[in-house]
Amino acid sequence: MRRPLLALLCVLPILAADPKPAKTRLTADLEYLTSKELAGRASLTPGATMAADFVAKQFREAGLHPGNGDSFFQEFKVTANTLDGDKSFLRLGDVTLAAKNAFTGAFHRDLSLKTEAVFAGYGITAPEYEYDDYKGIEPRGKIVFVFDREPQEGDPKSVFLGRGLTRYANYRSKLRNAQAHGAVALVILRSAKNRSVSGAGSSPTRGNADRQIEEGVQIPFVNLNEDAAGKLIPNWRSLQEKIDQTLANVSFRLAGELELRLVHSKFREGISSNVVGLLEGSDPVLKSETILLTSHYDHLPVRGDNYYPGANDNGSGTVAVIELARLFHQSGAKPKRSILFISFGSEENFLLGSFHYVDHPLRPLAATSAVINLDMVARDEAHTATTQGRLKIAGDTRKSMNLVGTEYSPQLKLSLQRANRRIGFHFDEKFEKEPTQNILFRCDHYPFLLADVPSVWIFGGLHPGYHEPVDTIDRLNFNKLERAIRLSYRTALDLANAALRPAFQAKGRP
Numbered sequence: 073m074r075r076p077l078l079a080l081l082c083v084l085p086i087l088a089a090d091p092k093p094a095k096t097r098l099t100a101d102l103e104y105l106t107s108k109e110l111a112g113r114a115s116l117t118p119g120a121t122m123a124a125d126f127v128a129k130q131f132r133e134a135g136l137h138p139g140n141g142d143s144f145f146q147e148f149k150v151t152a153n154t155l156d157g158d159k160s161f162l163r164l165g166d167v168t169l170a171a172k173n174a175f176t177g178a179f180h181r182d183l184s185l186k187t188e189a190v191f192a193g194y195g196i197t198a199p200e201y202e203y204d205d206y207k208g209i210e211p212r213g214k215i216v217f218v219f220d221r222e223p224q225e226g227d228p229k230s231v232f233l234g235r236g237l238t239r240y241a242n243y244r245s246k247l248r249n250a251q252a253h254g255a256v257a258l259v260i261l262r263s264a265k266n267r268s269v270s271g272a273g274s275s276p277t278r279g280n281a282d283r284q285i286e287e288g289v290q291i292p293f294v295n296l297n298e299d300a301a302g303k304l305i306p307n308w309r310s311l312q313e314k315i316d317q318t319l320a321n322v323s324f325r326l327a328g329e330l331e332l333r334l335v336h337s338k339f340r341e342g343i344s345s346n347v348v349g350l351l352e353g354s355d356p357v358l359k360s361e362t363i364l365l366t367s368h369y370d371h372l373p374v375r376g377d378n379y380y381p382g383a384n385d386n387g388s389g390t391v392a393v394i395e396l397a398r399l400f401h402q403s404g405a406k407p408k409r410s411i412l413f414i415s416f417g418s419e420e421n422f423l424l425g426s427f428h429y430v431d432h433p434l435r436p437l438a439a440t441s442a443v444i445n446l447d448m449v450a451r452d453e454a455h456t457a458t459t460q461g462r463l464k465i466a467g468d469t470r471k472s473m474n475l476v477g478t479e480y481s482p483q484l485k486l487s488l489q490r491a492n493r494r495i496g497f498h499f500d501e502k503f504e505k506e507p508t509q510n511i512l513f514r515c516d517h518y519p520f521l522l523a524d525v526p527s528v529w530i531f532g533g534l535h536p537g538y539h540e541p542v543d544t545i546d547r548l549n550f551n552k553l554e555r556a557i558r559l560s561y562r563t564a565l566d567l568a569n570a571a572l573r574p575a576f577q578a579k580g581r582p
């Protein structure tokens with residue numbers, strides 16, 4: 073028997089039209105954010121403050137409530153320091169290694185440590201892979217040496233997601249793990265064996281010049297080069313070989329005391345801030361749970377005569393999150409769970425804003441259902457010097473969108489796929505298993521993955537002109553930007569009203 077009326081009742085609410093992003097508003101927002109006046113919105117510059125003020129004003133006008141008490145800002149202290157390569161050193165017995173020849177790094181203050189040291193393999197504790205480099209050593213109060221990256225990288229049969237990289241392969245994960253084990257400093261041996269082509273997201277590669285550090289980073293870390301590593305741990309290559317072949321624990325205590333001195337030649341201090349606006353949920357119980365819609369507003373500092381407008385990176389994600397706030401307001405949709413809109417500061421400085429948020433969450437992380445992060449969503453992906461010959465990129469990418477991080481939450485991916493039925497993107501998941509570009513670690517969704525929160529980076533992909541002065545509005549694909557906004561709106565609404573929250577799956581897909 074046909075029951076047309078019932079069918080109609082069921083179908084109607086699902087097909088109700090979502091509100092449409094307004095190109096005029098997106099353009100006006102982008103024109104301001106990319107203007108010469110804001111000079112690239114770099115962390116700790118007046119342009120960044122102006123951008124943050126602008127985002128807060130838009131959040132308020134869109135009807136959001138302050139996300140941090142009565143404030144739209146979550147401030148954090150940042151220092152920009154330059155290490156003195158002559159005065160900073162590592163010393164073990166009669167071997168002294170000056171920073172200028174041996175390591176890069178910086179901390180938020182000068183520091184002198186003399187204590188025991190342990191070698192802790194790759195510095196990874198991963199119960200889901202039954203792997204723990206800290207087993208059998210006592211790292212408390214000591215300096216910890218680790219390899220960068222992860223074991224068996226490049227081996228398709230590796231338990232660490234085959235040729236892909238897990239969330240443990242990045243130095244920030246190792247730093248948090250060392251900190252959790254009570255270490256007082258972390259020394260990362262950067263071996264050529266596992267070095268990716270991009271480097272940018274893997275380990276700090278900007279030398280010792282002006283590095284921004286947030287105060288929440290409690291212990292210092294330095295990146296030691298291979299030559300220097302050989303002087304402190306002569307057999308490090310065979311140790312690495314042994315772990316990679318057998319996943320054996322080879323950790324041990326180094327003989328003698330190690331001295332680490334960090335002296336900075338230049339200090340700058342300043343305040344950066346995340347911008348936070350809240351749409352409180354309508355359900356008396358579920359409103360304590362939160363969906364995050366995020367982006368970062370900062371970009372790069374002026375160099376010489378050039379300023380970097382950053383229209384795609386990340387003007388696009390910034391205006392998308394602003395527009396999403398407006399659309400939720402306009403539509404009158406009353407999501408059951410709360411939605412927190414965040415525009416992070418200092419992303420271009422190793423994700424300082426999002427790491428600060430994860431260390432100081434404004435809504436409990438355990439009740440944070442999912443993070444939808446938008447960064448670089450308005451350009452068509454195309455090969456750059458670092459991707460050529462390493463990635464497969466389709467000839468026509470006008471309708472493509474990369475998803476990054478959903479390996480850790482199949483349900484979040486399903487929600488995106490459901491939402492996408494009316495948007496029509498071709499989802500590209502190549503970066504979930506791609507070891508050369510470090511994409512998993514390069515954006516604000518990453519700190520949340522470390523905290524076991526389902527998170528996705530909606531990412532248009534790399535393109536020529538990325539991080540160059542030519543990242544301008546006239547090169548954007550507005551159709552893609554609008555569809556990224558509609559996708560995020562639909563997914564956030566779906567997650568906010570769903571009966572169950574997406575689960576975090578630590579192991580990722582085998």
Ligand SMILES: [Zn+2]
Pocket residue numbers: 368385386419447448
């Ligand atoms: Zn970005």
